Amino acid sequence: xxxxxxxxxxxxxxxxxxxxxxxxxxxxxxxxxxxYRQFPKQSLMLMATSNEGSKATYEQGVEKDKFLINHASLxxxxxxxxxxxxxxxxxxxxxxxxxxxxxxxFFGEGSRLTVL
Amino acid sequence: xxxxxxxxxxxxxxxxxxxxxxxxxxxxxxxxLFWYVQYPNQGLQLLLKYTSAATLVKGINGFEAEFKKxxxxxxxxxxxxxxxxxxEYFCAVSAFGGGSQGNLIFGKGTKLSVKP
Numbered sequence: 001x002x003x004x005x006x007x008x009x010x011x012x013x014x015x016x017x018x019x020x021x022x023x024x025x026x027x028x029x030x031x032x033x034x035x036y037r038q039f040p041k042q043s044l045m046l047m048a049t050s051n052e053g054s055k056a057t058y059e060q061g062v063e064k065d066k067f068l069i070n071h072a073s074l075x076x077x078x079x080x081x082x083x084x085x086x087x088x089x090x091x092x093x094x095x096x097x098x099x100x101x102x103x104x105x106f107f108g109e110g111s112r113l114t115v116l
Numbered sequence: 117x118x119x120x121x122x123x124x125x126x127x128x129x130x131x132x133x134x135x136x137x138x139x140x141x142x143x144x145x146x147x148x149l150f151w152y153v154q155y156p157n158q159g160l161q162l163l164l165k166y167t168s169a170a171t172l173v174k175g176i177n178g179f180e181a182e183f184k185k186x187x188x189x190x191x192x193x194x195x196x197x198x199x200x201x202x203x204e205y206f207c208a209v210s211a212f213g214g215g216s217q218g219n220l221i222f223g224k225g226t227k228l229s230v231k232p
Contacts, residue, residue, distance in 0.1 A: 093160070
């Protein structure tokens with residue numbers, strides 16, 4: 001199966017700093033990647049759709065200036081949480097479709113962010 | 117618009133007993149449906165998917181699910197639970213339905229506990 005990898009798995013930062021999370025498709029190319037956020041004991045909520053070579057599409061209520069997404073290549077998308085605050089602490093998960101139109105997504109391992 | 121409802125946030129079964137996790141969906145187009153499993157602090161792993169072919173879908177680890185259009189259901193079952201099945205299970209529908217590359221809409225998840 002397809003492999004999607006995230007880095008880092010865990011990150012702790014001070015309030016006010018910025019944190020970058022990488023999402024890589026290791027054995028396939030992905031023109032689209034999705035970023036989800038998962039609060040404790042809750043489901044995944046789509047934050048944004050990352051598009052290679054163009055701007056990301058953000059879901060309603062997600063601050064695009066706070067959650068910067070860059071899809072620089074067909075195998076890498078990054079999520080940068082800018083000026084992080086404790087309420088940004090969460091589990092962030094990326095995913096990508098192996099085949100466009102398949103409806104099936106492959107997920108990264110997730111990145112747990114803790115903002116002190 | 118698509119949505120997913122998982123009945124029961126927590127299900128507990130004894131080892132060797134039948135596992136039944138319920139999922140009902142709403143979709144304005146023929147749906148693609150998925151079941152994912154999430155182990156603690158990990159991303160999501162696909163268990164099985166329904167993509168308009170056979171209504172009874174077999175997945176990994178002995179799980180299967182049956183698509184019932186008349187009941188708008190896609191319940192997940194396993195004849196005999198194993199301790200290693202303890203995890204969080206998410207039902208999901210493809211957001212745009214059919215063969216779109218669209219993101220997934222997730223249910224709130226059901227935590228499965230397996231008692232020895």
